[in-house]
Amino acid sequence: MKCLITGGAGFIGGYVTEYLLNEGHEVTILDNLSTGRASNLDHLKDHPKLTIRVGSITDPVLLSEVMAGQDEVYHLAAAVGVKLVAEDPVRTIETNIYPTELLLRLAVQGGQKFFLASTSEAYGKNEKDRWVEDDDLHFGPTSKPRWAYGCSKAIDEFLALAYHQKFGLPVVIGRFFNVVGPRQVGNYGMVIPRFVEAALQGTAPTVYDDGEQVRCFAHVSEVVKCVVGLMRQDNLEHRLFNIGSDAPISIRELAERVIALVDPSLKIQYVPYKDYYGHDFEDVRRRVPDTTRLYETLGFKPEMTLDEILKDTIESKKKELGR
Numbered sequence: 001m002k003c004l005i006t007g008g009a010g011f012i013g014g015y016v017t018e019y020l021l022n023e024g025h026e027v028t029i030l031d032n033l034s035t036g037r038a039s040n041l042d043h044l045k046d047h048p049k050l051t052i053r054v055g056s057i058t059d060p061v062l063l064s065e066v067m068a069g070q071d072e073v074y075h076l077a078a079a080v081g082v083k084l085v086a087e088d089p090v091r092t093i094e095t096n097i098y099p100t101e102l103l104l105r106l107a108v109q110g111g112q113k114f115f116l117a118s119t120s121e122a123y124g125k126n127e128k129d130r131w132v133e134d135d136d137l138h139f140g141p142t143s144k145p146r147w148a149y150g151c152s153k154a155i156d157e158f159l160a161l162a163y164h165q166k167f168g169l170p171v172v173i174g175r176f177f178n179v180v181g182p183r184q185v186g187n188y189g190m191v192i193p194r195f196v197e198a199a200l201q202g203t204a205p206t207v208y209d210d211g212e213q214v215r216c217f218a219h220v221s222e223v224v225k226c227v228v229g230l231m232r233q234d235n236l237e238h239r240l241f242n243i244g245s246d247a248p249i250s251i252r253e254l255a256e257r258v259i260a261l262v263d264p265s266l267k268i269q270y271v272p273y274k275d276y277y278g279h280d281f282e283d284v285r286r287r288v289p290d291t292t293r294l295y296e297t298l299g300f301k302p303e304m305t306l307d308e309i310l311k312d313t314i315e316s317k318k319k320e321l322g323r
């Protein structure tokens, strides 16, 4: 098969690329190397079945060119990272909405199967303990730029579902929940690489607010197996899936685990949200997926424990830092 991956040089994209190449497919990547890094593909760049196109998904001519002849599209390119996104909502909307619609249209014409990467941010700040795919989306006001990201991806989901209904386009939408693992960088928020990098450099992890906010962390390799697994199912009953771990942990406990594994002499630093994100920031206090639909469809779901994930991340960060 021939597969196109937009955002293929991103953290998750690099793993999707590797997975599809290992399955023997021809892979084309489109990436503008903004938040994606060429180094995510260093170990693959000479692969005979890989083509890397550096360019923007906002370029319509380039999009039709790279879509030609493909069998599957994995649309992962997006403006990502809560901080970056909150700082530039215009760029977020332009990058996350218009190109998705264009790609969907091209996929209807070209007959490609379509994976849309979406996000748990689409649930907003829904206060339920566990989020099921059909739950309501609870965004904050438009005066708080944070919600621009979740809203932009929710529009993408509406578009993808509409293209499925109207034109029969085979789409799969994955809502990712805090995906982590080797090669992820801390520049754009991303708590685990930030905590691990800090601890390895002898600095205390910085926990925002009281640290009682809750997340679930899934290893990228397991997430990618779910993504490709869903794309290979022929008669899907549903089109939208939570993809992630369903084992919750508070950010304070996460910091304690990192400290215990790297340097028990460190003490957590607590700082108010406004010192990092600015005044009009609003966090999501609890984010836990219900993964029943994913498990019932695939027969598997992300299961790696947080300690296994942290050990893997710590080992690879040590190598990056030359230890």
Ligand code: UDP
Binding pocket: 082, 178, 188, 189, 190, 191, 192, 194, 195, 206, 207, 208, 209, 213, 215, 251, 283, 284
């Ligand atoms: N966080 C933190 N310290 C950091 C980075 C993040 O306390 O150095 C918190 C952040 O406020 C959020 C959680 O950790 O509550 C997860 O943040 P991340 O940016 O990784 O992902 P999010 O779940 O917010 O998309």
